[in-house]
Amino acid sequence: MAESYLVLDQVAKSYPRPGQPPLRVLDGLDVAVEEGALLSILGPSGCGKSTLLNIINGLDDATSGTVLLAGKEVTTKTRSGVKIGMVFQQPRLLNWRSVRENVALPLREMGLGTDEIDARVRRYLDIVGLSEFSNYYPLQLSGGMQQRVSLARGLAIEPDLLLADEPFSALDEISARKLRQEFLRIWDRTGTTILFVTHNIREAVFLSTRMLVITARPARVHLDLPVEVPYPRRPDDDALFELEKSVTRDFMRMEEETGLTEIGS
Numbered sequence: 599m600a601e602s603y604l605v606l607d608q609v610a611k612s613y614p615r616p617g618q619p620p621l622r623v624l625d626g627l628d629v630a631v632e633e634g635a636l637l638s639i640l641g642p643s644g645c646g647k648s649t650l651l652n653i654i655n656g657l658d659d660a661t662s663g664t665v666l667l668a669g670k671e672v673t674t675k676t677r678s679g680v681k682i683g684m685v686f687q688q689p690r691l692l693n694w695r696s697v698r699e700n701v702a703l704p705l706r707e708m709g710l711g712t713d714e715i716d717a718r719v720r721r722y723l724d725i726v727g728l729s730e731f732s733n734y735y736p737l738q739l740s741g742g743m744q745q746r747v748s749l750a751r752g753l754a755i756e757p758d759l760l761l762a763d764e765p766f767s768a769l770d771e772i773s774a775r776k777l778r779q780e781f782l783r784i785w786d787r788t789g790t791t792i793l794f795v796t797h798n799i800r801e802a803v804f805l806s807t808r809m810l811v812i813t814a815r816p817a818r819v820h821l822d823l824p825v826e827v828p829y830p831r832r833p834d835d836d837a838l839f840e841l842e843k844s845v846t847r848d849f850m851r852m853e854e855e856t857g858l859t860e861i862g863s
């Protein structure tokens with residue numbers, strides 16, 4: 599069998615706490631992700647989803663276990679060489695730089711030429727519907743617009759692996775729907791492997807090739823489910839509805855069993 603593109607092997611993460619035992623966030627996660635997958639990650643608030651993306655991106659180290667990306671171990675000190683795009687949960691824009699500059703900056707760091715940078719900035723700002731706002735500064739934008747700039751910045755590097763942390767959460771349903779379609783088009787065209795975190799089960803079912811539901815802290819894999827509905831998918835497809843219902847039920851059962859729904863933790 600071909601080696602998986604991304605392998606999490608017994609990945610655990612604890613954060614030290616003064617005067618208390620460490621906070622156990624991830625508890626020995628074992629996941630193998632195939633190249634080209636569109637994997638959604640769901641789980642209760644505070645269970646460690648953002649932490650997991652940070653570890654995969656080499657921004658944080660696991661306490662134990664290993665992450666292998668394209669056959670190379672990822673830590674904060676050893677990068678895999680894979681081009682990773684990250685769309686953080688908070689947009690993390692540079693407020694003193696224009697929208698255009700925010701998207702262009704990582705491209706400049708990659709050493710791309712000016713023409714290519716200009717073309718990509720235009721293309722991806724157009725995709726997220728912000729062409730008219732390229733000279734604005736982040737603080738002149740709404741929360742949803744800032745999130746779209748952040749998405750454009752992540753997409754513009756044309757990554758091999760995209761890690762997107764609730765990329766559509768601040769958007770109204772119509773804009774989110776358009777962007778999901780765009781997201782799928784980009785995925786289809788480029789073959790990028792995508793991991794995206796969402797709290798929206800319907801969104802996960804509609805977009806992904808596979809859904810990973812993880813438990814409340816310390817996070818373990820609760821459900822690992824392929825979504826075998828062919829693309830292009832229709833949002834009103836009955837098979838998708840059925841899957842959404844069954845995952846929703848399962849989610850509720852999981853919350854009842856763990857007895858833990860940490861709202862806003």
Ligand SMILES: Nc1ncnc2c1ncn2[C@@H]1O[C@H](COP(=O)(O)OP(=O)(O)OP(=O)(O)O)[C@@H](O)[C@H]1O
Binds near residue numbers: 687
């Ligand atoms: N740098 C850190 N130092 C200490 N604790 C942290 C740190 N980062 C995250 N945590 C803790 O780890 C736990 C998981 O946080 P994380 O942000 O990964 O959750 P999440 O699943 O992304 O939640 P949400 O759905 O609300 O975004 C939380 O209890 C959080 O307080």
Ligand SMILES: [Mg+2]
Binds near residue numbers: 647648687763
């Ligand atoms: Mg998070």
